[in-house]
Amino acid sequence: MRILVLGAGATGGYFGGRLAEAGADVTFLVRPKRARLLAEKGLRIQSPHGDAAFPVKTVTADTLSGHWDMVLLSCKAYDLDESIKAIAPAVGPESAVLPILNGLAHYGPLDAAFGPGRVIGGLCHIFSTLGADGEIVHMNNINRITFGERSGGTSARTEALAKAFGPAKCETRHSPEIMQEAWEKYVLLAPLAGMTCLMRASVGTIMATGDGEAIMREMFEECAAVASHAGHAPRPEARDLALGFLTQKGSAMTASMMRDLEAGGPTEGEHIVGDMLRRARAAGLAAPLLRTALTHLQAYEIRRKG
């Protein structure tokens, strides 16, 4: 199975790197500058699960040719259009595309570009970043990638991918109900991102206010109602897990979106909070807190762009 990974950044570089390290046939589609650095120093990972540095195959846009069996895609949502263009030449009739973005809004554009049959469901749990010298720095113990057929069950291609991931130093979940899992992550992420951005504060700080916990729970319920309407109500365990994270007293947790916002950068606000709100509205569900959080994010973007 020939696997193409778009970029060699904090997420794609990590999972693609773990695959390559484990012996899978992986190529990174990168810009020329990144290709030179990888040729010189190899792909470097710093992680509690083991540091690594090893040579990897790279290709650049102008040398990209032929079709890959699997394309791993882990861009920021606001770079999705550009990323679709970048990988398009590598996607043929037999190719599959595995996006590991947050939320669900990217499936529409990916299906439109490649056909729904080529787009596998995926998500990941990892906290990683790029170091100053281009190395991938994995920050804690969590490094899970989850994938599966969006229609449910398994297939030869997802089995093959699971086999490639088998010996890799990351936790792999080949899920027969990937969309349920994607929704369960989404109903945790959307309130976390929406609330920590709207309040410009960590979960613990929000919990220390008079009404923060009540508001957090209400925003979770807005999102859970959207998931239920889509046929993916969070299961009791997922609900407890999400509410546990979202209401944990003293927690320093914020969404990466809130950190992006405080750093003055672009955010995935429309992709995560905006998409959830639009789904709520399409379902005829009131979602006043999602609406307020999205307005905050939109005001931020307008101000940021001056």
Next chain:
Amino acid sequence: MRILVLGAGATGGYFGGRLAEAGADVTFLVRPKRARLLAEKGLRIQSPHGDAAFPVKTVTADTLSGHWDMVLLSCKAYDLDESIKAIAPAVGPESAVLPILNGLAHYGPLDAAFGPGRVIGGLCHIFSTLGADGEIVHMNNINRITFGERSGGTSARTEALAKAFGPAKCETRHSPEIMQEAWEKYVLLAPLAGMTCLMRASVGTIMATGDGEAIMREMFEECAAVASHAGHAPRPEARDLALGFLTQKGSAMTASMMRDLEAGGPTEGEHIVGDMLRRARAAGLAAPLLRTALTHLQAYEIRRKG
């Protein structure tokens, strides 16, 4: 009429200064350092209505003695307790206290300290600040002070104050319905402060988002409902004026509270937004946006204090 002004800052210094400039018997209760500066350079006002620099009478806490006819109070709400202590020795049986703070929450503590009969209703409209050298810098054309008996109508003491203000270089309103006017200012200020803080953005930026105008109007209606329940529904003209400011496209307007917040300083969040929310709840009115805005302000304060 002997008038004592607490402080000689941006607001009290301006109105007290205009009174003194017009020949009223005004004394400023200030700290020793401020007293020395005033003795050396006089009270200085820079304003489109005329620059001025003139000697003023000052008194400090340790030299304060006797009772004044009128005490003008224009502290920040979070300094109210300290300010009440400062002026208490100057308030006797025949004294009146005129607070020109925003909102309404200060009347409770003032009434408790001095008795409701001694506390006149007041408010002001001014945009001023202290300059680097201690001068009072008045930023635009607006410099209105409004006062009156809280029970309505007029009285000898408010007539006397109006007479003292008569020749002063500021707009004076001796109002027979001061509480109606205070509420009308409050139902403009609370949504302005609540929304510009919650969104961390100017009115114009909020208006440029998808739902910002709708949310702003809803927050205004939450506040207007509280005012109505208190018997002070905003009159049509006040409603139009408030909504005009609150929904003006392209407006750079923010509340001073939002500027305080972005500068990392303390805010009057509990005094303005918190008090309005508590009044809503006491009246059995839902106020979800006030609640969300207050939570944002509380999270900010918790974070600020570390």
